[in-house]
Amino acid sequence: MSGKAWGGRFQKSAEAWVDEFGASIGFDQQLVTEDIEGSIAHVTMLGACEILTADEVKTIKDGLEQLKIKAENNELDFKVENEDIHLNLEKMLTDMIGPVGGKLHTGRSRNDQVATDMHLFLKKRVKEVIGLIENFQQAIVTQAEDNVETLAPGYTHLQRAQPISFAHHLMTYFWMLERDKQRFTESVKRIDISPLGAGALAGTTFPIDRELSAELLGFSAVYQNSIDAVSDRDFIVEFLSNSSLLMAHLSRFAEEIIIWSTDEFKFIELDDAFSTGSSIMPQKKNPDMAELIRGKAGRAYGNLIGLLTVLKGIPLAYNKDMQEDKEGMFDTLHTVVGSLKIFEGMVRTMSVNKDVLHKAVHNDFSNATELADYLAAKGMPFREAHEVTGKLVFTCIQKGIYLLDLSIEEMQKESTLLEADVFDVLAPEAAVKRRHSLGGTGFDQVKIQLQKANELLK
Numbered sequence: 001m002s003g004k005a006w007g008g009r010f011q012k013s014a015e016a017w018v019d020e021f022g023a024s025i026g027f028d029q030q031l032v033t034e035d036i037e038g039s040i041a042h043v044t045m046l047g048a049c050e051i052l053t054a055d056e057v058k059t060i061k062d063g064l065e066q067l068k069i070k071a072e073n074n075e076l077d078f079k080v081e082n083e084d085i086h087l088n089l090e091k092m093l094t095d096m097i098g099p100v101g102g103k104l105h106t107g108r109s110r111n112d113q114v115a116t117d118m119h120l121f122l123k124k125r126v127k128e129v130i131g132l133i134e135n136f137q138q139a140i141v142t143q144a145e146d147n148v149e150t151l152a153p154g155y156t157h158l159q160r161a162q163p164i165s166f167a168h169h170l171m172t173y174f175w176m177l178e179r180d181k182q183r184f185t186e187s188v189k190r191i192d193i194s195p196l197g198a199g200a201l202a203g204t205t206f207p208i209d210r211e212l213s214a215e216l217l218g219f220s221a222v223y224q225n226s227i228d229a230v231s232d233r234d235f236i237v238e239f240l241s242n243s244s245l246l247m248a249h250l251s252r253f254a255e256e257i258i259i260w261s262t263d264e265f266k267f268i269e270l271d272d273a274f275s276t277g278s279s280i281m282p283q284k285k286n287p288d289m290a291e292l293i294r295g296k297a298g299r300a301y302g303n304l305i306g307l308l309t310v311l312k313g314i315p316l317a318y319n320k321d322m323q324e325d326k327e328g329m330f331d332t333l334h335t336v337v338g339s340l341k342i343f344e345g346m347v348r349t350m351s352v353n354k355d356v357l358h359k360a361v362h363n364d365f366s367n368a369t370e371l372a373d374y375l376a377a378k379g380m381p382f383r384e385a386h387e388v389t390g391k392l393v394f395t396c397i398q399k400g401i402y403l404l405d406l407s408i409e410e411m412q413k414e415s416t417l418l419e420a421d422v423f424d425v426l427a428p429e430a431a432v433k434r435r436h437s438l439g440g441t442g443f444d445q446v447k448i449q450l451q452k453a454n455e456l457l458k
Helices: 016-022 024-047 054-071 084-097 099-105 110-144 166-192 212-216 226-231 234-260 286-309 321-347 354-362 368-377 380-400 410-412 423-427 428-433 442-455
Strands: 153-154 159-163
Touching: 016 212, 024 054, 024 099, 024 110, 024 212, 024 321, 024 380, 024 442, 054 099, 054 410, 110 166, 110 226, 110 234, 110 321, 110 442, 153 166, 153 286, 153 354, 159 166, 159 428, 166 442, 212 286, 234 286, 234 321, 286 321, 286 368, 368 380, 368 423, 368 428, 380 410, 423 428
Parallel strands: none
Antiparallel strands: 153 159
């Protein structure tokens, strides 16, 4: 005899190393709370449907409640020979209350049980992620509100492009995160479905009430097809996909934080709490937390591709391959939660070097577009205005000066349309302020963004 809960038709047991390879208790014990909650709802439903007696239900529920308390106190001893979270808890329950504990599994299978656990788990954790995104958004808004009129170079191709409000740049990430939040929020309705009672794949002959067990667990719907109920892992793929895109956004922000904090830029300084030093170079202050987040994006991508690969070729319904759905989910959740918490603190506490940013936009050619627009507004075709401006930029480069350093006479050698008021237009402050189109970097437009952001956060 194998000694397993499923071992009736087996004449010998697997070797210990085979059991260890096939066991999932090393990681699925993270589902302990959800597994107990699912069992309490299931046995309550069995009693309501008169499949079990009131005394049997009470005995089983009392035992489950005791296991729940032990789980909360980290007092449960999980064993590899019991394979997974379900059989471990069932063995503990039976040891505690006797053979009646075996009646808990009436009308269900581990297939619908594990699916239920993961739906419950992700439903809670996705809501946690949404809250952490909002906390991070608030940190961005707080920094942006303090830097509406802080001028900064805007970049394309990592080359100076046009002067912008530093708050405008920061708020870019607010809106990325807002879309991430929407994706997670929308995914909840596809997580919030109960597979409990689907059995192994075909339902059950017992007169169960799946709607009741779903209601007891707080689910808003039940799967309408029992095979789909135990086969579906779309909700985990969607979580991993949403998480991967979130981590892509965090990685981009991390890259800029890393660049801005270099001696070459010095746009910001990170708080010591989110930096580390060197074991050999005493002067170093490294943006290690930002670098870690940038690197951890790859973990999220790998977990997404891993699960998609697992699912791409397996037939219906449940297959052991699907045990590989959990570790990546747990790992990505851990990565996302940690990254959001770190990033919130990093942005909330970073110092913005406003003087360095101010100097940067006054010692570059990021105001060149203003000159071209000035000429175009006076009737010159923009392509011609572009060429005139380019020639003036080249003149400045040869002389080691900037556009504001040119005399009006030097400018007029390229076009008589240029007049003394061009210097007002070329001032970086004026260049930013004038960009008042919807969503632009003009100070008033940035304030409108912040107002809308605060309304969303409320």
